[in-house]
Amino acid sequence: MTQVKNNQVVLRNYVTDFPKESDMNIVESVITLKLPQGSNDVLLKNLYLSCDPYMRALMSNMEDLEGFQTYTPGSPLTGYGVSKVLESEHQDYKKGDLVWGITKWEEFSFIPSSLIHFKIEHTDVPLSYYTGILGMPGMTAYAGFFELGSPKKGENVFVSAASGAVGQLVGQFAKLAGCYVVGSAGSKEKVDLLKNKLGFDEAFNYKEESDLNTTLKSYFPEGIDIYFENVGGKTLDAVLTNMRVHGRIPVCGMISQYNLTQPEGVTNLANLILKQVCMEGFMVTAFYHLYPKFLEFILPHIREGKVVYVEDIAEGLENGPAALVGLYSGRNFGKQVVVVAHD
Amino acid sequence: MTQVKNNQVVLRNYVTDFPKESDMNIVESVITLKLPQGSNDVLLKNLYLSCDPYMRALMSNMEDLEGFQTYTPGSPLTGYGVSKVLESEHQDYKKGDLVWGITKWEEFSFIPSSLIHFKIEHTDVPLSYYTGILGMPGMTAYAGFFELGSPKKGENVFVSAASGAVGQLVGQFAKLAGCYVVGSAGSKEKVDLLKNKLGFDEAFNYKEESDLNTTLKSYFPEGIDIYFENVGGKTLDAVLTNMRVHGRIPVCGMISQYNLTQPEGVTNLANLILKQVCMEGFMVTAFYHLYPKFLEFILPHIREGKVVYVEDIAEGLENGPAALVGLYSGRNFGKQVVVVAHD
Numbered sequence: 001m002t003q004v005k006n007n008q009v010v011l012r013n014y015v016t017d018f019p020k021e022s023d024m025n026i027v028e029s030v031i032t033l034k035l036p037q038g039s040n041d042v043l044l045k046n047l048y049l050s051c052d053p054y055m056r057a058l059m060s061n062m063e064d065l066e067g068f069q070t071y072t073p074g075s076p077l078t079g080y081g082v083s084k085v086l087e088s089e090h091q092d093y094k095k096g097d098l099v100w101g102i103t104k105w106e107e108f109s110f111i112p113s114s115l116i117h118f119k120i121e122h123t124d125v126p127l128s129y130y131t132g133i134l135g136m137p138g139m140t141a142y143a144g145f146f147e148l149g150s151p152k153k154g155e156n157v158f159v160s161a162a163s164g165a166v167g168q169l170v171g172q173f174a175k176l177a178g179c180y181v182v183g184s185a186g187s188k189e190k191v192d193l194l195k196n197k198l199g200f201d202e203a204f205n206y207k208e209e210s211d212l213n214t215t216l217k218s219y220f221p222e223g224i225d226i227y228f229e230n231v232g233g234k235t236l237d238a239v240l241t242n243m244r245v246h247g248r249i250p251v252c253g254m255i256s257q258y259n260l261t262q263p264e265g266v267t268n269l270a271n272l273i274l275k276q277v278c279m280e281g282f283m284v285t286a287f288y289h290l291y292p293k294f295l296e297f298i299l300p301h302i303r304e305g306k307v308v309y310v311e312d313i314a315e316g317l318e319n320g321p322a323a324l325v326g327l328y329s330g331r332n333f334g335k336q337v338v339v340v341a342h343d
Numbered sequence: 344m345t346q347v348k349n350n351q352v353v354l355r356n357y358v359t360d361f362p363k364e365s366d367m368n369i370v371e372s373v374i375t376l377k378l379p380q381g382s383n384d385v386l387l388k389n390l391y392l393s394c395d396p397y398m399r400a401l402m403s404n405m406e407d408l409e410g411f412q413t414y415t416p417g418s419p420l421t422g423y424g425v426s427k428v429l430e431s432e433h434q435d436y437k438k439g440d441l442v443w444g445i446t447k448w449e450e451f452s453f454i455p456s457s458l459i460h461f462k463i464e465h466t467d468v469p470l471s472y473y474t475g476i477l478g479m480p481g482m483t484a485y486a487g488f489f490e491l492g493s494p495k496k497g498e499n500v501f502v503s504a505a506s507g508a509v510g511q512l513v514g515q516f517a518k519l520a521g522c523y524v525v526g527s528a529g530s531k532e533k534v535d536l537l538k539n540k541l542g543f544d545e546a547f548n549y550k551e552e553s554d555l556n557t558t559l560k561s562y563f564p565e566g567i568d569i570y571f572e573n574v575g576g577k578t579l580d581a582v583l584t585n586m587r588v589h590g591r592i593p594v595c596g597m598i599s600q601y602n603l604t605q606p607e608g609v610t611n612l613a614n615l616i617l618k619q620v621c622m623e624g625f626m627v628t629a630f631y632h633l634y635p636k637f638l639e640f641i642l643p644h645i646r647e648g649k650v651v652y653v654e655d656i657a658e659g660l661e662n663g664p665a666a667l668v669g670l671y672s673g674r675n676f677g678k679q680v681v682v683v684a685h686d
Contacts, residue, residue: 057617068617232612254613265608269575270597272624274400274411279622281615 006031008076009105009320014061018259018328023059024077024321031108035087041110042093044083046103047343049317050131051324051336052165055079056258077105077324082120082130084343088113098123100130105320107340118291125302126311132165132335133298133309136284140252141169142294143287146177148250148280149226153178156220158239161230162203163190163310165335166252170228171200172307179226182219184235186330193310193333212238223247229279231256233264240268240277249279259328310334349374351419352448352663357404361602361671366402367420367664374451378430384453385436387426389446390686392660393474394667394679395508398422399601420448420667425463425473427686431456441466443473448663450683461634468645469654475508475678476641476652479627483595484512485637486630489520491593491623492569496521499563501582504573505546506533506653508678509595513571514543515650522569525562527578529673536653536676555581566590572622574599576607583611583620592622602671653677 010027035043055077058070071077081103085093090113093099101117103109120130132138144166145151157174161167162183171194174181182202183194194203202219209215216224216238223244229236232254243249257263272279301307312332314323320338327336353370378386398420401413414420424446428436433456436442444460446452463473475481487509488494500517504510505526514537517524525545526537537546545562552558559567559581566587572579575597582592600606615622644650655675657666663681670679 236612251612251615253616257613263610263613265610266612267606267608269579269594269609270600270606272594272622273596273626275624276626276629277624279615281618281620283616283619286619 002033003030004033004108005029006107007317008107009317010076011059011071011073013073014070015056015059017261019056019059019325021321021325024324026318026321027076029106033086033108035089035110039089039110040113042085042090042099042113042116043087044099044103044109044111045086046081046083046107046109046340048082048128048131049103049105049320049338049340050080050135050137051320051327051332051338052080052136053253053255053258053327055324056328078102079105080131080136081340082127082135083109083111093119098127098130100135105317107317117288122295122299125299128311128313128337128339129302129309131337132311133169133302133307134295137165137335138169138298139287139291139294140284141166141173142297143284143290144228144250144252144282145170145173145226147287147290148282149228149248151177151179151226155179155225156222156244157181157226157228158216158220158224159183159200159228159230160206160235161185161253161255162200163193163198163334164230164332167228167230168194168198168310168334169307171198174226175199175201176301176307190333197308197310206235213241216242226250228252229254233257233266237264237266237268240266240271243271243275243277245275247275247277249277251279251281255328312336314338316340345376346373347376347451348372349450350660351450352660353419354402354414354416356416357413358399358402360604362399362402362668364664364668367667369661369664370419372449376429376451378432378453382432382453383456385428385433385442385456385459386430387442387446387452387454388429389424389426389448389450389452389683390441391425391471391474392446392448392663392681392683393423393478393480394663394670394675394681395423395479396596396598396601396670398667399671421445422448423474423479424683425470425478426452426454436462441470441473443478448660450660460631465638465642468642471654471656471680471682472645472652474680475654476512476645476650477638480508480678481512481641482630482634482637483627484509484516485640486627486633487593487595487625488513488516488569488571490630490633491625492571492591494520494522494569498522498568499565499587500524500569500571501559501563501567502526502543502571502573503549503578504528504596504598505543506536506541506677507573507675510571510573511537511541511653511677512650514541517569518542518544519644519650533673533676540651540653549578556584559585569593571595572597576600576609580607580609580611583609583614586614586618586620588618590618590620592620594622594624598671655679657681659683 085097098120102115194200233256428440441463445458537543
């Protein structure tokens with residue numbers, strides 16, 4: 001039986017504030033590339049791993065994560081990825097299949113087939129897209145914006161973390177829906193990207209704005225109909241005073257708060273009442289039944305170049321920890337992907 | 344033409360923190376009980392005036408209240424009331440009609456007929472009920488709980504300000520819907536009322552709880568499905584960590600915050616995401632089209648004694664300022680009404 005080297009990214013210990021590269025170790029282990037007898041697992045070769053903000057929560061020592069398993073110190077991280085099936089005992093998967101779903105941060109993984117989300121049928125687009133525009137972040141943008149946001153033509157949309165894996169798609173979806181859309185991001189380069197490549201009507205660098213409330217008033221003199229919430233904290237507070245009557249706030253993430261021991265207080269929630277605003281948290285997992293419909297919508301747009309996707313590619317599993325940690329300081333430029341192997 | 348004395352409750356000046364009795368004056372004016380020629384108004388004799396938490400917002404010097412007119416120093420307050428039509432130039436109203444809607448804090452008022460919400464058809468129940476269970480607060484409880492809360496049998500409901508005009512009804516509606524319901528209030532007497540008269544399963548005095556999070560965990564070991572939000576601030580923060588997946592938070596009011604120059608910060612909003620909670624602010628005015636349906640639902644329950652309503656009656660317009668101010672310290676025991684005249 002073939003034994004091969006299997007590098008892994010392993011959590012050293014639970015994290016309490018900003019995660020650092022040194023919170024993870026690269027461990028060289030050895031794996032036998034053969035499913036154990038009687039196994040219902042699938043043996044995967046991991047190609048692309050996805051760096052996603054939610055992973056920070058799994059690094060904490062939390063009891064109650066609503067059924068989510070936090071990471072275990074000494075064990076490899078888990079996360080979304082694109083993988084190739086090397087062996088399968090499950091009838092839905094066979095050797096050579098490409099799949100996306102939950103895998104481990106290592107070169108080869110035994111994974112329960114229930115964690116695989118979808119078989120990849122379309123390979124005329126970059127495979128890495130299945131960690132982004134064609135994977136969880138794409139579905140997140142689609143479900144959050146269209147299902148919860150219920151956009152109407154001419155409405156005013158604001159997106160925070162707008163150049164990120166999800167935000168860049170929300171902005172482009174908003175334009176497809178005939179909305180006016182403004183994005184915020186954390187550098188001049190990202191702002192340029194939003195305005196010049198991603199088609200946002202306006203964009204600003206939130207780090208250069210001393211008074212977000214005034215900034216938002218200038219971009220939205222009539223108020224915001226849809227705020228796609230990715231960051232929380234001060235941005236949310238400024239948005240709340242600028243919402244329009246019957247506005248909607250799909251709450252996708254609050255990345256500015258994940259590493260704080262004491263989150264920032266949000267003081268303007270009373271605006272929800274007078275403005276009759278609906279603020280709704282969601283998890284993409286509740287919307288995966290819409291994936292076939294989403295593919296039908298998005299694939300033609302990608303092929304025709306009407307929706308573009310910006311990726312930040314880190315080559316090599318050993319660069320995974322830095323790539324992941326970079327999310328929380330906004331070092332990534334677009335969707336952060338880690339390449340384990342190209343095929 | 345008959346000239347009569349017309350006492351009024353007049354705002355002295357804009358209010359910046361907790362309102363005090365001395366922020367209002369009792370002014371004796373004189374009125375001619377005759378509609379001016381060509382008027383489209385209705386001349387009302389005011390019977391019952393309603394003290395409602397939202398009135399605090401209208402005492403502020405605010406620019407933007409989404410079309411709501413703040414009070415004008417030197418002029419009488421406005422608010423919900425039950426009135427008798429003395430004269431009308433509008434075809435929908437005639438002398439002797441009883442109506443409820445927006446009127447002024449004075450004995451007699453010229454009011455545009457558009458501000459009258461409904462003609463009172465059922466007088467076998469106390470007329471004052473049209474400022475409460477059969478008026479705006481009743482519709483608020485009904486719309487917020489049933490339309491936004493979407494209760495299912497067996498779900499867990501938490502209500503703050505539970506002995507107030509709206510809260511006491513939400514609790515009783517929750518029992519009618521087959522839910523488990525816990526209320527919080529600010530005194531032992533109110534807690535007794537909730538448990539012994541209003542049928543809440545449990546109730547507690549929030550002023551005696553040092554750790555609301557632990558308190559809520561003990562009453563809701565499986566979490567809260569519906570939180571009917573009346574208070575905001577610390578209570579909301581504790582609730583957010585105790586919500587159940589797919590929970591709903593109809594946001595009716597945040598009375599704990601209205602008198603603070605700097606509202607308390609809410610730090611646990613990230614729970615909205617993992618728990619997939621929908622938090623929705625609403626204004627009862629968006630639901631008045633349901634009023635006939637509401638009456639059909641509530642009147643039999645009142646007549647059969649299956650829903651009760653606790654009122655705190657202040658006799659005389661001159662006691663209006665104290666009654667209104669009392670809302671913000673929780674001095675009222677049930678729905679606060681001011682009697683101007685009994686008929």
